[in-house]
Amino acid sequence: MARIERSSSALSVNPLKAGQPVGGTLATLGFRGAMPLLHGAQGCTAFGKVYFVRHFNEPVPLQSSAVDPMSGVLGADDNVTSALATICQKSAPALITVMTTGLSETEGTDIHRLVRAFRSAHPEHAATAIAAVNTPDFLGTLESGYAETVKALIDALVPGAESAGTRPGSAPRRVNVLPSSALSPGDAEAVTELVEAFGLEPVLIPDLGASMDGHLAEQDFSPVTTDGTPVEALAGCGDAAATLVIGASLHAAADRLRERTGVPDYRFDHLMGLPATDRLVTALCEIAGRDQPPQRIRRHRRQLQDALLDTHAVLSGTRVGIAAESDLLKALATLLYDTGAEVTTPVAPDRAAVLSELPTETVYVGDLETLERQGRADGVELLLGSGHAVATAQRLGVPILQCGYPIWERVGLHTRPRVGYRGSRDTLFELANLLLEHREHTGGVRPYRSRYRSALTA
Numbered sequence: 001m002a003r004i005e006r007s008s009s010a011l012s013v014n015p016l017k018a019g020q021p022v023g024g025t026l027a028t029l030g031f032r033g034a035m036p037l038l039h040g041a042q043g044c045t046a047f048g049k050v051y052f053v054r055h056f057n058e059p060v061p062l063q064s065s066a067v068d069p070m071s072g073v074l075g076a077d078d079n080v081t082s083a084l085a086t087i088c089q090k091s092a093p094a095l096i097t098v099m100t101t102g103l104s105e106t107e108g109t110d111i112h113r114l115v116r117a118f119r120s121a122h123p124e125h126a127a128t129a130i131a132a133v134n135t136p137d138f139l140g141t142l143e144s145g146y147a148e149t150v151k152a153l154i155d156a157l158v159p160g161a162e163s164a165g166t167r168p169g170s171a172p173r174r175v176n177v178l179p180s181s182a183l184s185p186g187d188a189e190a191v192t193e194l195v196e197a198f199g200l201e202p203v204l205i206p207d208l209g210a211s212m213d214g215h216l217a218e219q220d221f222s223p224v225t226t227d228g229t230p231v232e233a234l235a236g237c238g239d240a241a242a243t244l245v246i247g248a249s250l251h252a253a254a255d256r257l258r259e260r261t262g263v264p265d266y267r268f269d270h271l272m273g274l275p276a277t278d279r280l281v282t283a284l285c286e287i288a289g290r291d292q293p294p295q296r297i298r299r300h301r302r303q304l305q306d307a308l309l310d311t312h313a314v315l316s317g318t319r320v321g322i323a324a325e326s327d328l329l330k331a332l333a334t335l336l337y338d339t340g341a342e343v344t345t346p347v348a349p350d351r352a353a354v355l356s357e358l359p360t361e362t363v364y365v366g367d368l369e370t371l372e373r374q375g376r377a378d379g380v381e382l383l384l385g386s387g388h389a390v391a392t393a394q395r396l397g398v399p400i401l402q403c404g405y406p407i408w409e410r411v412g413l414h415t416r417p418r419v420g421y422r423g424s425r426d427t428l429f430e431l432a433n434l435l436l437e438h439r440e441h442t443g444g445v446r447p448y449r450s451r452y453r454s455a456l457t458a
Contacts, residue, residue, distance in 0.1 A: 002362060003361065009367075014367050014368035014372070017325075018051070018141065019102075020139065021135045021137055021145060023142035023143060023145025023147075025062060027097075027181070028206070028225075029208065030212070030228045030229060031094070032231070033225060033231070034224055035062075035097075035223070036063070037063045037084070037087065037096055038064050038065070039098060039104040040065065040101030040104050041067050041103055057214065058212060061223060067079055080098065080115075081114060088125040094129060094231045095128070095129045095131070096128060098130065099135045100134050105136035118130070129231050134148070135148060143181050147253055153206075154237075158261065159238070160260050161260065161263075168263045172241045175242055176203055176242070177203065177243070178204075178257070180249050180327045183247070184416070187271075187419045188208050188209030189213060190420050191271070191419065192209055194280070194284070194420055195284060197294050198287070199288055203229065237257060238263060240263050244266050248327060248330070251267065254267065269330055269331070269354060270327060270328075270334065272331040272427070274304055274338065274421075275338075281301075297421070303422070303425055308428065315341045316339060318342065318381050318382055319344045319345075320341050320342065321344065321375040321383045323368060323384070323385035324347075329348050329363075330357065333359060337359040337360075343360045345380055347370050348363060351365050368385075368392050380398060382399055382435060383399070383400040384400065385402070386402065386403070398438070399434040400434075
């Protein structure tokens with residue numbers, strides 16, 4: 001069990017985490033015809049919009065209740081109801097997710113009461129689904145904001161099986177999938193293809209692989225998301241044969257979905273590496289009633305086995321630093337551990353239960369300054385992190401694999417899958433090639449470290 005060490009710094013010098021409203025916005029973007037609405041100042045919304053526009057290189061719908069200093073003091077309840085009415089009239093979205101920010105939470109806004117009041121005052125907008133969620137940005141991270149929003153959407157849009165007349169398994173080919181924020185649009189698309197290979201029909205909640213994969217829409221302009229999971233698909237969650245939960249951060253949302261529908265679920269902390277993907281494939285065989293997976297899936301597994309052999313000599317013994325949210329951190333650390341690499345400096349922006357399960361001695365809860373300071377002390381040779389960690393890698397003089405949020409100086413990395421047999425294989429090749437290229441250009445040769453070194457020096 002890993003020991004969790006929290007940074008004692010009085011301030012964040014080089015921040016790693018993004019706030020919960022950003023995570024809530026990301027979850028909302030995975031639904032068709034959706035519009036995220038932040039109840040806060042315009043600057044809060046502007047930050048989130050720029051954050052995702054630069055990451056995805058796509059237009060991102062996002063609205064604000066535009067709380068100004070005066071309404072922030074005297075009360076901004078009317079801002080929410082007027083914003084909802086305006087959005088419904090002008091854009092007619094299928095879904096609006098109303099999220100709080102640090103400003104509205106400090107004011108003490110009861111966002112759920114405001115949504116109920118809007119429903120009573122404007123029955124003409126009943127066709128638009130509305131979900132309210134508390135996402136103060138002074139607590140939690142992008143990952144927890146995403147998870148809270150998924151849970152709120154299940155509360156608002158998934159009917160109980162007994163009231164809806166549904167029953168588990170009445171649509172035996174359907175499989176609910178809850179992907180955490182650690183899965184990029186490319187990862188979501190890879191999961192969809194893997195489930196479909198077993199003759200099943202996956203419904204991702206939410207589906208960033210359909211909405212934020214980077215595609216030209218038929219219409220020239222849309223004020224809402226152009227694709228993703230249809231809102232009406234959530235009404236049929238109780239008919240599915242099973243639910244796949246990918247990411248420990250979604251366990252509370254998965255509990256709520258199981259309580260409402262009675263559908264059994266299979267839970268996975270991540271889908272990177274051979275053992276993790278094997279567990280998913282085994283579950284899919286059970287759900288589909290198959291003795292073994294399809295031939296092409298078995299071939300993909302053999303390809304990953306070969307990649308582990310090919311990259312072992314390069315990655316084994318390499319000292320690695322990782323800065324990421326807990327679900328992604330667990331996935332990357334496990335994949336590297338399987339190759340023989342030493343994850344000496346894992347850094348997470350906030351504490352989470354899954355961090356204690358990482359295959360490393362210590363996990364640091366801090367920021368990118370923690371990564372740089374501790375990484376220099378640990379002698380890291382490779383970094384994994386978002387685009388914000390590039391400068392850290394440059395100062396340490398080591399290569400970096402960019403992953404997570406945000407990535408601003410590279411195009412299309414969010415469409416590159418890193419999960420499953422093929423995604424894990426390609427990630428291993430990319431890591432090994434980064435090290436080989438770095439050593440070739442710097443003329444450096446990594447010193448050999450005997451596995452018996454600690455025993456000999458003891």
